[in-house]
Amino acid sequence: MAYFLQQLINGLTLGSIYGLIAIGYTMVYGIIGMINFAHGEIYMIGAFISIIAFLVLGLIGVSYVPLALALVLLTTMLFTAIYGWTVERVAYRPLRGSFRLAPLISAIGTSIFLQNYVQILQGAREKPMLPVVQGGFTIFESGGFAVRLSYLQLLIMLVTLALMAGFSTFIATTPLGRAQRACEQDMQMAALLGVDVDRVISMTFVMGAALAAVAGLMVTLYYGVVDFFIGFLAGVKAFTAAVLGGIGSLPGAMLGGILIGLIEAFWSGYFSVEYKDVSVFVVLILVLVFRPTGLLGRPELEKV
Amino acid sequence: MAAASGLAVENSARATLDWTARLKDAVLAALVATLLALPLVGVQTYDIGGGALGIRTHFDWVAIAAAVVFAGRLALHRRQRLHRGGESGGETVFTRLAAWGNRRALPITLTGIAFAVALPFLPFSSRYLIDLGTTVLIYVMLGWGLNVVVGLAGLLDLGYVAFYAVGAYTFALLARDLGLTFWQALPFSGLVAASFGVILGFPVLRLRGDYLAIVTLGFGEIIRIVLLNWSPVTGGPNGISDIPRPSFFGLPFARAAPEGVRTFHQFFGVEFSPAQRVTYIYFVILTLALVTNLFTLRLRRLPIGRAWEALREDEVACRALGINPTNVKLSAFGIGAMLGGFAGCFFATRQGFISPESFTFIESATILAIVVLGGMGSQMGVVLAAILLVSLPEFGRAFAEFRMLIFGAAMVAIMVWRPRGLLAHREPSLRLRAGRSATP
Numbered sequence: 033m034a035y036f037l038q039q040l041i042n043g044l045t046l047g048s049i050y051g052l053i054a055i056g057y058t059m060v061y062g063i064i065g066m067i068n069f070a071h072g073e074i075y076m077i078g079a080f081i082s083i084i085a086f087l088v089l090g091l092i093g094v095s096y097v098p099l100a101l102a103l104v105l106l107t108t109m110l111f112t113a114i115y116g117w118t119v120e121r122v123a124y125r126p127l128r129g130s131f132r133l134a135p136l137i138s139a140i141g142t143s144i145f146l147q148n149y150v151q152i153l154q155g156a157r158e159k160p161m162l163p164v165v166q167g168g169f170t171i172f173e174s175g176g177f178a179v180r181l182s183y184l185q186l187l188i189m190l191v192t193l194a195l196m197a198g199f200s201t202f203i204a205t206t207p208l209g210r211a212q213r214a215c216e217q218d219m220q221m222a223a224l225l226g227v228d229v230d231r232v233i234s235m236t237f238v239m240g241a242a243l244a245a246v247a248g249l250m251v252t253l254y255y256g257v258v259d260f261f262i263g264f265l266a267g268v269k270a271f272t273a274a275v276l277g278g279i280g281s282l283p284g285a286m287l288g289g290i291l292i293g294l295i296e297a298f299w300s301g302y303f304s305v306e307y308k309d310v311s312v313f314v315v316l317i318l319v320l321v322f323r324p325t326g327l328l329g330r331p332e333l334e335k336v
Numbered sequence: 337m338a339a340a341s342g343l344a345v346e347n348s349a350r351a352t353l354d355w356t357a358r359l360k361d362a363v364l365a366a367l368v369a370t371l372l373a374l375p376l377v378g379v380q381t382y383d384i385g386g387g388a389l390g391i392r393t394h395f396d397w398v399a400i401a402a403a404v405v406f407a408g409r410l411a412l413h414r415r416q417r418l419h420r421g422g423e424s425g426g427e428t429v430f431t432r433l434a435a436w437g438n439r440r441a442l443p444i445t446l447t448g449i450a451f452a453v454a455l456p457f458l459p460f461s462s463r464y465l466i467d468l469g470t471t472v473l474i475y476v477m478l479g480w481g482l483n484v485v486v487g488l489a490g491l492l493d494l495g496y497v498a499f500y501a502v503g504a505y506t507f508a509l510l511a512r513d514l515g516l517t518f519w520q521a522l523p524f525s526g527l528v529a530a531s532f533g534v535i536l537g538f539p540v541l542r543l544r545g546d547y548l549a550i551v552t553l554g555f556g557e558i559i560r561i562v563l564l565n566w567s568p569v570t571g572g573p574n575g576i577s578d579i580p581r582p583s584f585f586g587l588p589f590a591r592a593a594p595e596g597v598r599t600f601h602q603f604f605g606v607e608f609s610p611a612q613r614v615t616y617i618y619f620v621i622l623t624l625a626l627v628t629n630l631f632t633l634r635l636r637r638l639p640i641g642r643a644w645e646a647l648r649e650d651e652v653a654c655r656a657l658g659i660n661p662t663n664v665k666l667s668a669f670g671i672g673a674m675l676g677g678f679a680g681c682f683f684a685t686r687q688g689f690i691s692p693e694s695f696t697f698i699e700s701a702t703i704l705a706i707v708v709l710g711g712m713g714s715q716m717g718v719v720l721a722a723i724l725l726v727s728l729p730e731f732g733r734a735f736a737e738f739r740m741l742i743f744g745a746a747m748v749a750i751m752v753w754r755p756r757g758l759l760a761h762r763e764p765s766l767r768l769r770a771g772r773s774a775t776p
Contacts, residue, residue, distance in 0.1 A: 066546065067546045067549070067550060077376070080375075080376060081375045081376070083381065083389070084375050084376070084379045084381060084391065085375070087379075087381065087389060087390075087391045088379065088391065091391070107375075111371065111372075111374070111375050114368065114371050114372055115372060117368075118368060118372060122748070123748045123751075123752070126752045127751055127752060127755070130751070130755050131755055132490075132545055132546075133490070133492050133545055133546070133549075134751045134755045135751075136492060136545075136546050136549060137492070137704075137708055137747060137751050138747065138748045138751040138752070140494070140701060140704070140747065141705075141743075141744045141745065141746070141747025141748040141751065142744065142748055143744070144698075144701055144705075144740055144741075144743060144744030144747070145741055145744030145745050145748065146744070147740075147744075148738075148740045148741040148744060149376075149741060150376065152737060152738070152741065153376050153377055153380060154376065154380060154381055155380075155381070155382065157383065159381055159389060160388070160389065161389075162388065264697065268550075268553065268554070268557070271550060275547075275550075304565075306561070306564075306565040307561065307565065309557065309561055310557075310558050310561050310562070313554035313555075313557055313558050314558070316550070316551065316554050317539075317540065317551055317554055317555075320540065320543055320547050320550075320551055321539045321540060321543075324543065324547065
């Protein structure tokens with residue numbers, strides 16, 4: 033029981049991170065119907081920028097942890113968002129109206145480019161990160177096994193929850209959120225009614241990248257190491273989360289993220305660590321084959 | 337006349353207006369470049385020991401990046417307007433090259449084949465060059481195999497390396513456990529890979545294009561992870577070594593033959609030299625690649641090949657015409673997998689050692705890059721792209737380091753400027769003539 037609870041906590045933490053990345057996939061897919069394969073790389077860039085921001089702050093001498101965290105969060109979101117914006121502007125916008133698979137191939141090219149860009153600039157070795165948030169508390173103990181919830185895990189879940197709440201409100205109430213929902217339903221009609229579609233799409237990439245940046249920061253804090261290759265697996269897992277929850281649906285992305293996190297945690301806890309990535313891929317394939325609309329998605333009609 | 341002069345006035349007015357707009361645009365681009373470069377180019381992390389990181393700054397690089405983007409944006413501004421919306425660039429070097437290649441297809445092909453055959457015997461040839469040629473030809477063969485799936489059938493397969501791995505491991509296991517030779521195992525490698533293609537393809541080929549792409553990526557990773565962890569059979573991360581080399585009709589290439597076997601140099605009465613084996617391996621892959629090419633070219637003219645191309649263009653119309661999309665896709669997937677399996681079998685015998693390291697996603701992406709850069713569906717383009725891609729790192733360390741960076745950027749650039757690939761010149765495979773039935 034205690035072991036189960038511990039895996040549950042680990043899974044929820046991991047799931048929060050996946051959920052934040054999955055939102056980027058689901059929003060972009062909802063609006064322009066493409067898989068932004070480079071999104072995992074944006075998350076990786078977010079993780080690197082957060083490490084660099086911590087180091088720079090350390091040099092300047094900011095040592096009060098909450099202030100440092102807040103500053104790093106903001107700078108990471110800002111700079112990563114610019115990367116998201118640029119990727120859309122350079123690699124995807126010129127391809128609107130091109131043939132079906134062109135944006136996906138372009139996205140794969142972008143992903144390879146960004147991976148190697150970071151590898152060349154920052155080196156291929158793992159970047160260690162000294163723990164910033166330490167400590168935690170024991171929830172309860174049974175049979176010599178203590179269930180622990182670290183402050184960091186709590187922080188990750190709370191920040192995710194707060195971001196999700198803020199983000200849903202944003203989509204539901206602001207003019208930009210309304211424009212995004214309009215574009216998702218019918219992009220041409222939205223354009224005819226005076227919505228600046230290009231700007232809406234740009235902003236979607238910016239938001240997705242900012243959320244991925246938060247995920248990158250969290251993963252840096254949580255695992256303490258980052259390398260240029262982390263974006264690939266995290267990207268595939270987050271995409272699986274988006275598909276599992278129903279691609280195009282925001283609550284679906286969060287739900288899917290948490291489910292994927294739980295599946296991964298329980299799989300490594302009870303079966304085998306070696307095959308934990310296989311479990312996620314198997315889930316992806318099963319969902320796509322048997323329920324392509326996901327848990328909360330709408331069925332999609334293919335029109336001529 | 338009046339209209340023409342009016343146009344001229346408007347043009348010159350636009351040109352002056354353009355200058356301020358262009359300048360503003362370039363400044364903005366430079367600003368974005370500065371912000372992009374600031375954290376990752378401007379600040380570099382390095383180990384200072386004890387699990388900690390230090391940083392050094394490179395703000396001069398940021399300034400250079402901004403200046404380059406500013407100048408580039410200023411120069412390219414007009415061209416981009418022209419190109420927006422895909423292939424509207426008109427006549428370019430590449431279209432002319434592709435058209436020329438199409439007109440002179442036969443002589444070019446024959447010259448190419450003649451050169452490939454003569455390569456080991458040319459005066460400047462060396463063991464290194466033949467080795468490089470062998471690597472290029474493996475990629476050419478993989479590219480032609482993947483071309484069936486991506487170029488002809490229009491299915492984006494991001495896990496092609498899985499079938500390559502299956503072919504390689506099939507041969508390695510057959511050789512280790514049953515003592516089969518390369519030529520005996522070759523058909524089985526293709527067969528097993530094709531069965532994998534069909535088994536894996538069957539449930540997922542109903543999916544939409546981009547979903548299919550992600551699922552194939554998943555398959556590729558699953559196969560790699562299984563190979564990595566199923567140690568009793570696959571040797572895990574250590575892989576399988578001592579894979580037998582191919583023999584020439586039963587004559588091995590070795591200095592000293594085992595009891596009762598004659599070696600190649602003994603049989604032909606020539607001096608032994610290690611170059612003989614390298615040359616022979618080169619000719620094996622050349623033959624395999626040419627057979628692959630011939631095979632796919634012939635398939636293209638069969639009803640199944642036409643169904644692939646029709647399906648790529650319009651799935652709904654195909655269904656209306658009574659083509660079963662799942663079966664047609666399955667055949668493309670299976671044949672592509674089989675060709676990948678053959679290439680894998682050859683790869684295993686050439687290396688003599690295989691491990692999951694050789695079958696990562698980057699490998700799939702490289703093969704896909706070859707097909708995409710060359711022009712989807714173009715056989716000649718694949719050859720050019722493979723030569724470019726494989727030989728680029730040989731020009732020096734700088735190129736080796738930047739190879740994947742360049743290819744990532746090239747994939748994006750190709751999609752933006754020439755979405756059909758460098759050498760894609762689309763001639764319809766079939767023309768209708770008045771009063772006659774369709775002829776190829």
